[in-house]
Amino acid sequence: MTNHLYDSVFGKHAASSKIFLYTDAGTVSFADFTALTDRLAGLLVATGLAPGDRVAVQADKSVMLLALYAATVKAGGVYLPLNTGYTAAELDYFLGDAKPRIVVVGTIAADAIAPLAARGGAVLFTLDGDETGSLAEAAAMHPPHFTAVPRGSEDLAAILYTSGTTGRSKGAKLCHRNLLSNAEVLRDYWRFNADDVLLHMLPIYHTHGLFVASNLLAMVGGSMIFLPKFSVDAALKWLPTATTMMGVPTFYTRLLDSDAFTGAASAHMRLFISGSAPLLAETHRQFEERTGKAILERYGMTETNMCTSNPHDGDRRAGTVGFPLPGVELRIADARTGAELADGEIGIIELRGDNVFLGYWEMEEKTAESFRNDGFFITGDMAMRDGDGYVSIVGRDKDLIISGGLNVYPKEVEGLIDALDGVLESAVIGVPHRDFGEAVVAIVVREDMALEAGTIEATLATRLAKFKQPKSVIFADALPRNSMGKVQKAELRKAHGELFS
Numbered sequence: 001m002t003n004h005l006y007d008s009v010f011g012k013h014a015a016s017s018k019i020f021l022y023t024d025a026g027t028v029s030f031a032d033f034t035a036l037t038d039r040l041a042g043l044l045v046a047t048g049l050a051p052g053d054r055v056a057v058q059a060d061k062s063v064m065l066l067a068l069y070a071a072t073v074k075a076g077g078v079y080l081p082l083n084t085g086y087t088a089a090e091l092d093y094f095l096g097d098a099k100p101r102i103v104v105v106g107t108i109a110a111d112a113i114a115p116l117a118a119r120g121g122a123v124l125f126t127l128d129g130d131e132t133g134s135l136a137e138a139a140a141m142h143p144p145h146f147t148a149v150p151r152g153s154e155d156l157a158a159i160l161y162t163s164g165t166t167g168r169s170k171g172a173k174l175c176h177r178n179l180l181s182n183a184e185v186l187r188d189y190w191r192f193n194a195d196d197v198l199l200h201m202l203p204i205y206h207t208h209g210l211f212v213a214s215n216l217l218a219m220v221g222g223s224m225i226f227l228p229k230f231s232v233d234a235a236l237k238w239l240p241t242a243t244t245m246m247g248v249p250t251f252y253t254r255l256l257d258s259d260a261f262t263g264a265a266s267a268h269m270r271l272f273i274s275g276s277a278p279l280l281a282e283t284h285r286q287f288e289e290r291t292g293k294a295i296l297e298r299y300g301m302t303e304t305n306m307c308t309s310n311p312h313d314g315d316r317r318a319g320t321v322g323f324p325l326p327g328v329e330l331r332i333a334d335a336r337t338g339a340e341l342a343d344g345e346i347g348i349i350e351l352r353g354d355n356v357f358l359g360y361w362e363m364e365e366k367t368a369e370s371f372r373n374d375g376f377f378i379t380g381d382m383a384m385r386d387g388d389g390y391v392s393i394v395g396r397d398k399d400l401i402i403s404g405g406l407n408v409y410p411k412e413v414e415g416l417i418d419a420l421d422g423v424l425e426s427a428v429i430g431v432p433h434r435d436f437g438e439a440v441v442a443i444v445v446r447e448d449m450a451l452e453a454g455t456i457e458a459t460l461a462t463r464l465a466k467f468k469q470p471k472s473v474i475f476a477d478a479l480p481r482n483s484m485g486k487v488q489k490a491e492l493r494k495a496h497g498e499l500f501s
């Protein structure tokens with residue numbers, strides 16, 4: 001038996017001396033990467049990792065971190081990456097819920113995480129962005145050869161947490177088939193091959209940078225310019241070496257803000273891809289005007305991998321996310337009844353296919369609620385399809401906020417604000433923000449008129465990752481409500497929509 005995902009992705013070019021990763025510190029060949037992966041896999045198994053065990057990781061992006069993902073899969077484990085912005089209080093929940101066997105965090109977080117890891121009997125290692133720490137030291141003691149642990153198509157490869165609209169974050173269970181099938185579909189649809197060099201400036205705790213980008217380039221034997229994070233300067237420095245780029249919309253608006261980003265700087269580029277949040281039609285047009293190239297926008301989510309894309313050949317339409325990918329069944333349905341709607345009508349996107357996850361980790365009820373009886377997953381995204389088959393996303397079902405490409409669920413922030421002394425109630429909304437796409441704004445009704453916005457902001461800063469913290473706290477006498485007592489968030493968005501524009 002083979003290891004379904006590893007063998008077809010990282011295993012495919014494992015022995016090649018070709019460059020897999022370019023970094024500011026030098027290059028890493030496929031063979032180098034395999035040796036690192038194998039040392040880490042040996043360490044994981046020696047530490048007690050059994051097939052199906054979780055490896056929870058919160059660490060800065062590095063080559064070794066990517067190898068840790070490959071190693072976990074190769075060793076038969078389940079990779080569980082966590083946003084580097086999460087606080088110890090947030091990690092407490094994830095570790096308690098996922099019960100990992102091994103936990104890897106940056107040195108700076110280690111003291112706070114050690115008791116949480118110990119509570120569940122997990123072994124803790126450290127790994128920093130410069131590839132130092134106890135994980136690197138221990139891995140160096142293991143041989144650079146490791147035989148992949150057999151895993152089938154339905155075995156779990158990863159769990160990625162998505163925030164819950166009704167409180168708790170949910171762990172999306174992704175199996176080997178989900179990840180491999182999507183990488184194969186994207187390879188063919190976007191024409192990736194061994195000549196491609198992808199400019200990779202995305203985080204790798206999220207589906208976009210981890211699976212869409214990394215699985216794909218490893219599979220085709222291409223290369224990645226693997227940078228810690230996005231900056232205009234880094235992008236401009238490395239663009240001449242790249243053939244393709246994947247980004248969130250913010251990358252593209254920031255590039256357009258720079259006069260140094262010219263048509264000449266990108267003339268050689270084969271493909272620019274955008275996703276994870278809506279790309280403004282205006283940005284699409286400006287980009288085409290500047291470079292002569294149409295950004296290819298696609299749509300996906302943690303639970304479903306990539307599901308629609310504008311075409312490689314053919315019209316990439318601004319403001320749309322294109323067509324369902326091959327093998328992905330998509331229907332637009334009435335949110336309440338699930339009945340399929342006609343083209344031109346707005347409804348909820350529902351999906352079925354090899355790309356769709358197995359369910360939420362230890363949340364059977366939530367899982368059952370999220371699927372129709374015929375196996376379609378209810379995404380929560382509202383959309384319409386036009387007569388030519390292009391899908392446009394018009395909004396989100398449950399007032400999800402996407403700030404800088406990351407999801408913020410108002411309910412979580414509201415819960416923390418409401419619990420503060422002197423607060424009566426609150427509503428958290430997203431308002432348009434040119435840089436972040438949306439900015440988190442909190443409208444708060446006070447009981448204690450002496451309570452200041454700064455006090456609320458300071459308290460939230462210790463409880464929430466930066467991207468979830470409100471960029472503005474506004475006091476109001478009351479929240480607008482409809483006759484059923486529901487807060488009218490649309491009204492609030494209208495009232496405060498110009499805050500950051």
Ligand code: AMP
Nearest residue numbers: 275276277278298299300301302381393
């Ligand atoms: P995540 O699970 O973090 O990848 O977030 C998934 C959500 O991001 C989806 O449910 C959509 O609401 C949103 N999303 C992803 N890609 C796009 C896109 N191209 N346009 C609009 N929304 C998008």
